[in-house]
Amino acid sequence: xxxxxxxxxxxxxxxxxxxxxxxxxxxxxxxxxxxxxxxxxxxxxxxxxxxxxxxxxxxxxxxxxxxxxxxxxxxxxxxxxxxxxxxxxxxxxxxxxxxxxxxxxxxxxxxxxxxxxxxxxxxxxxxxxxxxxxxxxxxxxxxxxxxxxxxxxxxxxxxxxxxxxxxxxxxxxxxxxxxxxxxxxxxxxxxxxxxxxxxxxxxxxxxxxxxxxxxxxxxxxxxxxxxxxxxxxxxxxxxxxxxxxxxxxxxxxxxxxxxxxxxxxxxxxxxxxxxxxxxxxxxxxxxxxxxxxxxxxxxxxxxxxxxxxxxxxxxxxxxxxxxxxxxxxxxxxxxxxxxxxxxxxxxxxxxxxxxxxxxxxxxxxxxxxxxxxxxxxxxxxxxxxxxxxxxxxxxxxxxxxxxxxxxxxxxxxxxxxxxxxxxxxxxxxxxxxxxxxxxxxxxxxxxxxxxxxxxxxxxxxxxxxxxxxxxxxxxxxxx
Numbered sequence: 327x328x329x330x331x332x333x334x335x336x337x338x339x340x341x342x343x344x345x346x347x348x349x350x351x352x353x354x355x356x357x358x359x360x361x362x363x364x365x366x367x368x369x370x371x372x373x374x375x376x377x378x379x380x381x382x383x384x385x386x387x388x389x390x391x392x393x394x395x396x397x398x399x400x401x402x403x404x405x406x407x408x409x410x411x412x413x414x415x416x417x418x419x420x421x422x423x424x425x426x427x428x429x430x431x432x433x434x435x436x437x438x439x440x441x442x443x444x445x446x447x448x449x450x451x452x453x454x455x456x457x458x459x460x461x462x463x464x465x466x467x468x469x470x471x472x473x474x475x476x477x478x479x480x481x482x483x484x485x486x487x488x489x490x491x492x493x494x495x496x497x498x499x500x501x502x503x504x505x506x507x508x509x510x511x512x513x514x515x516x517x518x519x520x521x522x523x524x525x526x527x528x529x530x531x532x533x534x535x536x537x538x539x540x541x542x543x544x545x546x547x548x549x550x551x552x553x554x555x556x557x558x559x560x561x562x563x564x565x566x567x568x569x570x571x572x573x574x575x576x577x578x579x580x581x582x583x584x585x586x587x588x589x590x591x592x593x594x595x596x597x598x599x600x601x602x603x604x605x606x607x608x609x610x611x612x613x614x615x616x617x618x619x620x621x622x623x624x625x626x627x628x629x630x631x632x633x634x635x636x637x638x639x640x641x642x643x644x645x646x647x648x649x650x651x652x653x654x655x656x657x658x659x660x661x662x663x664x665x666x667x668x669x670x671x672x673x674x675x676x677x678x679x680x681x682x683x684x685x686x687x688x689x690x691x692x693x694x695x696x697x698x699x700x701x702x703x704x705x706x707x708x709x710x711x712x713x714x715x716x717x718x719x720x721x722x723x724x725x726x727x728x729x730x731x732x733x734x735x736x737x738x739x740x741x742x743x744x745x746x747x748x749x750x751x752x753x754x755x756x757x758x759x760x761x762x763x764x765x766x767x768x769x770x771x772x773x774x775x776x777x778x779x780x781x782x783x784x785x786x787x788x789x790x791x792x793x794x795x796x797x798x799x800x801x802x803x804x805x
Contacts, residue, residue: 360415363479363610369413376411378483380608382555384548385537389501390483390586390608410486415478418609422692427471434464480609485588486566487595487602494595496604497587500580506555508580509534509733509769511615521742522619522629524653524727529615531560533580534731536769542637543775545644551612551695552649552773554731559615561606563590565599576604613649613693614771617727620650621659621716621749624725628748630757631728631740632713633766634668637706641776643681645700648714649729649771651693658688659726660717660749663698663772666757668709671737673762677711679755680704686720693729695771704776711739712772713757717749729771738766 355371365387369378374394381387394409401407417423433452436442437460452467454460485496511532514525534557541553564573577589588604595602620629646663662684666677681702704710716726739759743751 356411356413358413360478360481362415362481363477365610367481369411369481369483371411376483378413378481378608380481380556380610382537382610383550385505385540386502387555388503388506388535391499391501392483392485392496393499406488408487408489408491410488412482412484412486412603414482414484416480416482416607417475417478418480418607418611419692420475423471423475427468427475430464430468430471434461434468437461437464479611480607482605482607484606485604487600487604489600490595490598494590494592495587496590497581497585498606500584500586503584505538507536507538507734508586509536509731510580511732514616522622522627522725522727523616523730524618525616527575528559529557531575531578532615533558533578533586534615534733534769536731536733542635542773544639544641545775545777549775550773551647552614552769552771554612554614554769554771555610557609557611557615557731558586559607559609561588561604563588563594563602563604566601566603568599569603572598578606612771613695614729614731614769616730616732617651617653617693618730618768618770619653619725620661620714620728621718621721621726623718623721623723626718626745626748628715628718628743628752629740630664630713630715630743630752630759631738631768631770632664632666632711632772633739633768633770634709634737635712636709637704637774637776639706640779641704641706642779643700643702643704643774643776645697645775646683646712647695647697647773647775649693649695650687650689651727651729652689652691653725653727654691655724656688656690657721657724657726658686659720660684660686661696661698661726662715662749662753663700664711664713664715664757665702665704665774666711666713668711668737669756671762671764674758674760675762676756676758677739679757680710682753682755689726693771697775703779704774709737711737711757712770712774713739714770714772715749715752719746719749730768731771732767733769735763735765735767738763738768 358369360367365381367380376392378390437457441457452460452463511529513530514523535555536553540550543549560578561576562573563576579587588606665681666679669677681700683698683700685698687696714728740761741759
């Protein structure tokens with residue numbers, strides 16, 4: 327049986343320890359299969375290497391390999407390696423979901439003891455007429471949260487250091503990386519912050535992983551959504567027996583040798599009490615890790631922004647989708663999604679509007695993908711601008727955002743419009759964006775769903791026993 331260990335402070339269903347060469351050290355190698363975000367993730371030790379397979383949709387995905395090295399004589403004598411590998415499933419939304427559950431449990435207790443009449447928790451409003459009804463609703467919502475808490479969407483392949491290592495850099499070999507882009511998420515510039523962008527601490531210094539070619543949803547085929555496969559947050563390191571007071575950030579880098587490396591501060595390793603845990607996470611998600619304001623009650627501003635894409639085939643768009651969230655609170659905001667032809671690559675130039683639709687959306691502090699139905703034709707040889715705007719005047723406070731990652735440069739367009747009527751102005755057709763960049767790096771969490779155009783068909787008439795064929799002299803018929 328594979329050894330198991332529970333690490334305090336982590337939201338995991340189980341933790342397995344492995345990475346030991348059984349033939350030399352009399353311990354069973356790591357072998358584990360888990361369903362993570364509907365993907366079959368497998369971690370297995372082969373010799374001195376721990377290989378973790380991370381598939382994506384109908385693609386082989388990535389294989390993450392950590393080489394433990396040949397065990398030394400000292401390790402064989404101790405029957406223990408200096409390094410081990412720990413794998414763990416986790417729910418990346420666990421802290422937020424647990425907070426909601428704790429609030430509901432407190433509310434349920436207050437209902438039963440004081441008859442509290444109503445509550446609002448991140449968009450959930452309970453205001454039933456009787457104590458029994460309010461208690462029942464709270465219990466149902468707690469049950470729903472329990473189901474969400476049970477869903478795993480991330481997988482850790484961590485390194486446990488049992489003694490001070492000879493290096494402060496720990497690298498994973500990434501196989502299959504030729505099909506994927508690893509986009510580093512740098513600190514935001516003062517200008518980006520002033521223009522409404524936000525990047526959390528765990529995203530700053532992280533990597534967003536996108537497929538190089540697959541994105542959007544061709545109806546009847548696999549929905550590749552934004553083309554994002556996973557996010558690898560900035561890792562942390564801590565003393566295993568003193569996590570709360572010793573945890574600190576490590577640095578993450580992706581090399582031209584297809585290696586993902588974690589660099590730990592040398593002074594930390596020199597002074598640490600071992601064992602120490604180095605903690606990278608591979609989190610499945612299609613949503614960007616940073617946010618960009620599009621409807622801003624705080625500063626009375628509306629944004630309209632987007633970047634160029636080209637459809638893989640001619641087709642008819644049936645809907646557009648965007649990942650949105652509130653900076654704080656829960657509110658309903660009006661949002662419009664647009665497809666414009668990229669007619670001119672310059673500022674203040676007309677961009678012909680092809681398709682648009684708007685909807686009132688209930689936005690929360692959890693980034694959520696919203697669908698807005700629309701209809702219109704697109705052609706695969708024409709560059710289009712997928713873009714978005716929102717009405718700041720709908721909000722009573724705070725800021726509504728679209729999610730994004732820093733990525734490869736492409737044509738980017740933007741307007742920031744201030745004051746009353748900004749949203750109406752933003753919807754002008756044709757659109758004449760005031761800002762244009764040929765190398766905008768923001769990949770917005772927006773994508774399209776479309777159907778293929780029906781190919782033209784030829785109908786043949788039948789005559790003399792020949793249908794759609796050729797009558798060749800001499801009596802032969804080719805059909």
